[in-house]
Amino acid sequence: MNHIVNVGDLKLGGNGDLLVTHALGSCLGLMVYDPVAKVGALLHAMLPLSSINPQKAQANPAMFVDTGVPLLFHSLYERGAVKGRLVSKAAGCGNPMGKNETFKIGERNYTVLKKLLWKNNVLLEAEDVGGTNSRTIHFNVTSGEVTLSTGGDKRLL
Amino acid sequence: MMLKEHPIGAQVEKFPSMPGAAVKLLALVDEPGVSVPQIESILRQDPGLTANLLRLANSAYFGIPSKVGSVRQAVILLGLKRVVQMVIATCTSAIMDRTVPGYDLPAGELWRHSLAVSVAAEGLVRELKLDAAAEIFTAALLHDIGKIVLGQFVQDDYAKIALALEQGLAFETAESIVLGINHAEIGAQVLSKWSLPEGIVHAVRWHHEPEKAERTDPMLDVVHVANMLCLMIGIGVGRDGLNYLPSPVVTKRLGLTTSHLEKVASQTLQWASELSQALAA
Numbered sequence: 001m002n003h004i005v006n007v008g009d010l011k012l013g014g015n016g017d018l019l020v021t022h023a024l025g026s027c028l029g030l031m032v033y034d035p036v037a038k039v040g041a042l043l044h045a046m047l048p049l050s051s052i053n054p055q056k057a058q059a060n061p062a063m064f065v066d067t068g069v070p071l072l073f074h075s076l077y078e079r080g081a082v083k084g085r086l087v088s089k090a091a092g093c094g095n096p097m098g099k100n101e102t103f104k105i106g107e108r109n110y111t112v113l114k115k116l117l118w119k120n121n122v123l124l125e126a127e128d129v130g131g132t133n134s135r136t137i138h139f140n141v142t143s144g145e146v147t148l149s150t151g152g153d154k155r156l157l
Numbered sequence: 158m159m160l161k162e163h164p165i166g167a168q169v170e171k172f173p174s175m176p177g178a179a180v181k182l183l184a185l186v187d188e189p190g191v192s193v194p195q196i197e198s199i200l201r202q203d204p205g206l207t208a209n210l211l212r213l214a215n216s217a218y219f220g221i222p223s224k225v226g227s228v229r230q231a232v233i234l235l236g237l238k239r240v241v242q243m244v245i246a247t248c249t250s251a252i253m254d255r256t257v258p259g260y261d262l263p264a265g266e267l268w269r270h271s272l273a274v275s276v277a278a279e280g281l282v283r284e285l286k287l288d289a290a291a292e293i294f295t296a297a298l299l300h301d302i303g304k305i306v307l308g309q310f311v312q313d314d315y316a317k318i319a320l321a322l323e324q325g326l327a328f329e330t331a332e333s334i335v336l337g338i339n340h341a342e343i344g345a346q347v348l349s350k351w352s353l354p355e356g357i358v359h360a361v362r363w364h365h366e367p368e369k370a371e372r373t374d375p376m377l378d379v380v381h382v383a384n385m386l387c388l389m390i391g392i393g394v395g396r397d398g399l400n401y402l403p404s405p406v407v408t409k410r411l412g413l414t415t416s417h418l419e420k421v422a423s424q425t426l427q428w429a430s431e432l433s434q435a436l437a438a
Contacts, residue, residue: 046422097400102403102408103418133398151396
């Protein structure tokens with residue numbers, strides 16, 4: 001089945017599922033997969049830190065990287081995933097042109113992600129981050145394949 | 158300026174005109190002593206309009222606790238300016254709901270973007286405690302209307318535009334170089350033909366290049382920022398991606414910080430969906 005992951009959303013899938021998220025601009029797309037348990041999760045987080053709007057974070061932890069990433073891993077463990085087998089990939093975190101730091105939300109999303117992963121001894125197997133393109137992700141939970149589309153181009157991540 | 162004989166200019170000429178009721182209401186906004194019956198009689202010409210207006214007035218976005226049941230109540234509770242904004246939104250949703258080629262926006266996406274930029278702009282005005290004109294809602298709502306005219310031309314010449322982007326140019330600059338005009342300028346021409354207030358036309362014309370505008374205006378600055386923000390959070394971001402330049406001058410002029418942006422971003426989706434549900438019902 002196809003599951004669309006909206007902005008500020010986390011979805012899990014099993015064998016036979018396709019997790020899809022569109023229009024990753026500055027947002028982070030994080031795809032994590034357990035090839036043995038055949039379970040995967042896709043997070044589309046908008047902003048780096050939940051402290052900017054704690055009320056919103058309580059209602060929707062997937063909106064923020066610092067609350068969405070732990071939620072993703074815990075949800076996977078609940079579905080039988082095992083930490084040592086997980087394959088993690090990241091996409092998105094783009095920024096507008098120029099050097100205007102105020103608008104570098106994508107860069108901050110990526111920094112918070114890396115800090116969290118580093119603290120928890122998780123390495124990214126693959127990533128396609130930064131730049132000015134909008135990205136779409138198709139995550140096939142049967143095979144673990146993550147397909148990245150930008151403009152007219154498609155490739156495996 | 159684009160000649161009428163030019164294919165793009167011809168499309169501007171052919172672009173649908175704004176519905177009569179909206180034009181008449183707009184003309185009333187600045188007249189002193191406008192009466193509610195005058196407004197009611199204009200809206201009565203189009204029965205769907207009143208129904209849509211009331212649905213919007215009752216949407217969660219405005220947070221009016223009691224039910225708005227008549228045009229009179231809507232004008233009293235929301236004010237005439239808001240009512241006119243809602244009428245314009247109702248009248249333009251059908252035009253802006255279409256698929257937009259070139260920018261690769263599926264049906265509904267440009268409209269979703271337009272609503273999101275409107276509520277984000279109003280959110281920024283509150284967050285930054287700015288004194289911006291009430292028309293900011295409409296300026297934000299219609300800022301990308303030129304994309305509808307230019308989309309097919311962007312698609313036809315995309316290879317050339319892509320080459321210009323590879324040189325590090327912003328998308329609207331690539332449009333200007335390849336097509337002779339960009340979507341912001343086209344939008345301004347359409348809205349000028351619709352006789353919208355000059356401030357709105359000005360904000361739409363310079364929404365990507367606020368530093369080139371002949372005068373400064375908080376409405377323009379905020380539309381520039383709100384548009385960038387909504388593209389970044391993936392609402393209405395198409396093939397043009399984030400190939401735009403947020404102005405450092407505007408950032409400084411507004412006193413804009415990261416936390417202003419992120420605070421507004423965290424609420425924009427909810428505000429936009431509250432409004433769009435009322436329009437889609």
